[in-house]
Amino acid sequence: MEIFFWFIDLLLPVTMIILGKIIGNNPPKEINNVCGYRTTSSMESKEAWVLK
Helix, strand or coil, X not given: CHHHHXXXXXXXXXXXXXXXXXXXXXXXXXXXXXXXCXXXXXXXXXXXXXXX
């Protein structure tokens, strides 16, 4: 039972690392409100979105 809880405790950090690597290697191409570096200045134009 202890191994099960150890596995469950590591599931979230490992999932976050994997998703971070996937999104880091394939960033969003279009400006959106769901995923990406969403600040006022980065969402002003396409050039600012790509450079940030």
